[in-house]
Amino acid sequence: MDMKKSTITVVGLGAGDLDQLPYGIYRKLTQASHLFLRTKEHPVVTQLTAEGIAMESFDEVYEQHESFADVYADIVERLFTAAETEGNLVYAVPGHPLVAERTVQLLLEQGEARGVQIEIGGGQSFIDPLFARLQIDPIEGFSLLDGTALKAHEIAVGLHTIIAQVYDAFVASDVKLTLMEVLPDDYQVTVATAVGVAGQERIETVPLYELDRLDHFGNLSLVYVPPTKEERISYRQFSYLKEIVEILRSPDGCPWDREQTHQSIRKNLIEETYEVLETIDDEDPDAMCEELGDLLMQIMLHSQMAAEEGYFTVDDVVAGLNEKLVRRHPHVFGEKSADDATEALANWQEIKAQEKAAKGIDVDNQSHLAGIPRDLPALMYAYKLQKKAAQIGFDWDDVADVYGKVEEEYRELREASEGERAGELGDLLFAVVNLARFLKLDPEEALAMTNKKFKRRFSYIEAKLKEAGRSFDETDLQEMDKWWEEAKHHERGGDGK
Structure with missing residues (x-):
């Protein structure tokens, strides 16, 4: 029963x-x-x-x-x-x-x-009297959010936003800080308590930074954030970036942007990447912010072109990245564990192998040198080739042998005929990359440091000529070499070491 x-x-x-x-x-x-x-x-x-x-x-x-x-x-x-x-x-x-x-x-x-x-059993929500009191038409679009669990990505600046459950000043403070991730500190917001209750209703509009300073928060309190189209706010929205790029590529957009193809702007992606690297080396966060934006623009343009061709959208790019990040971090989002970076990398490599197998790639029959982007700069390409070969034991036993190989290739270059020099020079450079790897140095970074050093010392020579009111035509190598040594002396702190 x-x-x-x-x-x-x-x-x-x-x-x-x-x-x-x-x-x-x-x-x-x-x-x-x-x-x-x-x-x-x-x-x-x-x-x-x-x-x-x-x-x-x-x-x-x-x-x-x-x-x-x-x-x-x-x-x-x-x-x-x-x-x-x-x-x-x-x-x-x-x-x-x-x-x-x-x-x-x-x-x-x-x-x-x-x-x-x-x-x-039913009941009346706070939404109806609030709409009436603030004269909001919900057909314009509105969002109802929980103040106790508010996230910045939930806030749509183009909608009427109602944040409920703002019980006290502590919740109000959390709401304020979250809103400040999206809105300016002085943006006007409204706090409404006990809407429609005679003798208890309180409605105040204040700058966002004063939100948690009000004294009437309680179980009947909420925060209303009006919609906006202000540029200073819209410019922070990823959705607006998508709209701008789409407009630029439209028939009414920019003639230059409309004419571009994946191939025509291919080199721009590389150039913008190197400009970002320059800001990293210069430790210039403001410049980095700007250059990362330029790099993002290249991604947006390629995504928009692909969308126009019916292949994928930037949302597909983001979705694929999110899915990959979650899948490749089971020690964060799944059941696996990783106590250090080595274990985390092992998880990553294991999952990459599973992904290749799922795509029908026979990992066992694949070259051990596969997977290196073929358009990498030659120095970086050589470094990665050698690392992959070393993983299966194809490597020198001792750094002394590597020094010997560098010396051997140097001698062969000196003895090479004119037609052999390019190949012998490549062999020498490849041996030097091997030496860098044994010394646990990145050859690309090492050469970049030397390039900067050369540029700095050459600028010293230019400055000396400018002080003397002379040009390069009015000096000689001996004098320039003297200034070069002076530049080295200053770099070393003036102690000559």
Whole structure:
């Protein structure tokens, strides 16, 4: 014989006082044999108490936990326990049960498994009186967000945004800091408390930086963020970047941008990358920010061209990257573990091998030198070739042997005929790259340092000529060499070492 399920009937106390409460909800509240409240901090509760209605609130639960998630879980567990022992009960929440009420969602998720029927008894949310009070037309688009778990990526600056559950100044402070990731500090926002409740309603519009300084936050408080099309805000939105690039490539856009192809701007991608590297070497964060933007523009252009051809969009690029990052970091997003960088790299390499196999690539029959981008600069390409070969034991045993190889290739270059010099020079450079690898140096970085050093010393010579009011035609190699040595002396701190 089936046992009859206990029932938890969830009703909403609305956004105002008792006069605004539907009669049906009022009857459920007054006739309930067991009435529980998420919080007694509500105008309707004050009036029900005056009428002698017995009820039990969960306000003390908020004091027992450090996070709202734990608070809500505890409240739900207590409700299920009460339903199992006391039978049917009524659970009243502010506003509407299905608007910004996490405890209700938890009840609905767990009710069947706990053998308790959950019924939604209705109620009025805070949204209707708020729209009326602020004269907002929701057809323009609006977003309702949870102030206790607000994330910057959730904020759409072009929509009316309502942030609920801003219970106190601490939540308001978190909301402020999150909004500041998207909006200027002086952006005007509105805090509304107890909208439509006579004698309790308070509505204030303040600059964002003053949001948490107001003194009327409570269970009936929320923050309204108006939509904007201000350039200083729109310019920070990735969606606006997509729109700009699409316009540039449109028939009404820029003639130059319209004419470009993947191949025509191919070199730009390389040039912009090297400009970013220059800002890294210069330790110039402002320049880096700008140059990373230029590099991103190349990615956006290639993605837009591909979208026009029906191949993929920039959203597909982002989706593929996100999926790959999660898949290749099982020690972060999955069940595996990695205590150090070596283990993390091993996980990464293992998953890359699995990905190749899934694509039909026979890893066992693939060359050990496969996987190096063929358009890398020759110095970097040589370095990666040697590293891959070394992984399977094709390598020198001792650095002395490498020095010997460099000396051998140098002699062969000196003895080479004119037609052999290019090949012999390449052999010498390849041997030097090997030496760099043995010394645990990046040959590209080492050469870049020497290039900078040469440029710095040559600039010293130019400065000396300028001081003397002379040109290169009016000096000789001996004098320039003297200044070169002076430049070296200054670089070494003047001690001649």
